[in-house]
Amino acid sequence: MCPDPWAVVDESERAQWDYAPLERVGPLRFGMSPQEATVAMEARGYASGVLSKVGEFGPFEQMRTRFRAVGAPSYRDDVVAYYVGPMGLTCIVVDALSGPQVSWDGIRLIGRPPSELSADLSAYLERTGRDIEITIEGDIGSQQLGMNPRAQRAGDVLLTRLVFGRPNDWATTVFDCIPAEEWRMH
Incomplete structure (x- = not known):
């Protein structure tokens, strides 16, 4: 029997992470080297794929590491980390179907209907006097908080x-x- 590519990991089975805007997502801190990120993820029960080049960013190489929970199917990418040359970890992507649940200030961010997250983020941004921004795909995001929700x-x-x-x-x-490859994901 073929695996179900649309299977969603139950909320109770997901790792629970928190988010510190522009600082870290769970154990991953912006600026980490690929080696530091791999060690941090392995300590949390994630296996890493091979570090691979995905492009150029100005004069620097852009690299990527894919992570999946130990024991999860090999085709699954629960978290993807992107690095740029000497700047280290610059972008972290958490999968809607199988990634850890990331919460921030009481708001669950992962695996929700986009309209629900947009409503929660809009209310929070208004309440705290931050700018409400519409992403290029029509979702509510925030530059100030370093987050871009995608469906x-x-x-x-x-x-x-x-x-x-x-x-x-x-x-x-x-x-x-x-990274450009992330815009092609859906």
Whole structure:
């Protein structure tokens, strides 16, 4: 029997992470080297794929490591980490179907209907006097918080996949931190 590519990991079976805007997502800290990220993820029960080059970012190589829970099917990518040359970890992507649940200030960010997350983020941004931003795909995101929600298919349902980034000397916005290959994901 073929595996179900749309299977969604139950909330109770997901690792529970927190988010510190522009600082870290769970055990992954922006600026980490690929080796540091691999050690941090292995300590949390994740296996890493091979570090691979995904492109150029200015004069620097852009690299990627894919992580999946130990024992999970090899085709699964629960978390993807992107690195840029000497800046280290610049972008972290958490899968909607199988990634850890990331919470921030009481808001569950992963694996939710996009409209629900947009409503929660809008209310929070308004309440705290932050700018409400519409992403290029029409979702609510925040440069100030370093998060860009994206919709990911789960069969006939859409769920939230979060892309976290931290601007730097070469990427002045979260949008700029997101690798081109990530925009092709859906």
